[in-house]
Amino acid sequence: MKGFSALDSHDKPFWVPTDGIVTIQLKGHVFSVQSVNKNGLLPKNLYEMVMVLPDNLVRINKNTIINLNYVKEFRKPNVVLITGDIHTVSRRNLANFRQRFANL
Incomplete structure (x- = not known):
């Protein structure tokens, strides 16, 4: 199973399967991962x-990186997730997002 090793709020490592990731967001210099079951920090850089x-x-x-499986609706330029969170798709990433969203 593919996924990432993340750290919880007590700096204990846990496994986050990629299909359970809802969003990954850069907050300061660390990545915050929101998954179906747990939230934590990813000790990786964006390029990796x-x-x-x-x-x-x-x-x-x-x-921001989002899981297309958790998109409720797309109202240009915003994406609404099933969690109720709303994120903006940048102009630079819009064409790629539309293509990948359409291929679901």
């Missing part, structure tokens, strides 16, 4: 993560 992301995880702006 983008190189190993599966097709269902897509970068929508310079700070």
